[in-house]
Amino acid sequence: MEKIGTRGGHNRQCEGASAIINEVTEDRNVCAAMNENLKNAGDTVVNCTPENCGENEDLNYGTDTANNNHVDLFVPIHFNNTYTNYNGAIGSEIWINPSSSISVATGTRILNNLQALGFKNRGLKNGMHLHDVRATNMPTVLVEVCFVEATEDVELYKKLGADVVGKAITDGINGKVGSHAPIIINKQASNVTIPETRVNNSIAQLQDECNRQGFSNQKVDGFNGTNTLAGCPLTKFGANGNITKWIQKRLGFPTNLQTGYFGDITKNAIIKYQAAMGLNADGIVGQGTWTALLR
Ligand SMILES: [Zn+2]
Structure with missing residues (x-):
C-alpha cells in the first residue's frame, strides 16, 4: 500500500497538445481511471491536478502538492505531440531521473504494460530538464501515453479506452504485469524520421518561432539548450508578434491578454518578474531574462 500522487498535465487555461485528440481531456480521463484503480488496490491517491491557472502555477501546484503530501x-x-499530422504509430515514453532505481523499475513496468497493449515502446528518457522530475522529492515517472497526432496511436488509444490505459499504468505502478491482449493496428508505411521528442511544448513553439522569424536556425526538439537561448531576440516595449505572445503565456497572462503586443502591461509584468527573479528589473527581455524564462 502506497501513497501515489497523480496529475493530469496542463489545464484549460494553458492547454497542452491537441491534434486528433486533446491532451488535457485525455490525461484527465487516464488519471481518473488510475485513481479508481489505485484506490481499489488499497493505495492512497493524492490528486495533484490543478484547476485552470497559468503555466508556472500549474507546474508548481503539481509538485508542491506531491511534496507537501509526502x-x-x-x-x-x-x-x-511533435508533428502537425502523422500517419502511423509513434508510441509511449517515460521521463525519469535516471539515478532513481525506483523510477527506472516502475517506468520499465509501465512501458512494458503499454507495449503489451500495442503501443510502440520508446523507452525511458532522462527527464532532469523537466520541472516535474526536478522539483519533486520522491521518485517521479512522467508518462507520455502516446502522440495526439499519430493516427495509429490515437486509433489504438480510442479502441482501448482511457480505463484500460489507466489500468495498465496502475498495474505497472503496483508491480504487476498487465494481462490485456494487445490490439494490432494495421500498419501503414511511413518514411518520416522521428526526431528526439520533447515534452515541453512551449520550448518547441519558441524554437520554431525564432527560426521562423530568422533569429535562429536550430533544431526544434523542445530541449532548452545553448542554441535555444542564442536564438531568443532582445524583446522590449513596442514589439509585436508570437515571441511576445510566448512571453505573455510564459508569465501566465490570461488568454485574453496574450495579445502578442509588448505594451505597458507586458513591460510591467516583466519588471515584476525580473525583480522576483533577482534580475535587473528594466522591463527588457535580454539574455538574462530569457535564461530565467526558458527554465
Ligand atoms: Zn504535456
Missing part, C-alpha cells in the same frame, strides 16, 4: 511516487500523465 507521496511515495509522483505520476504526471501527458500526451505527446
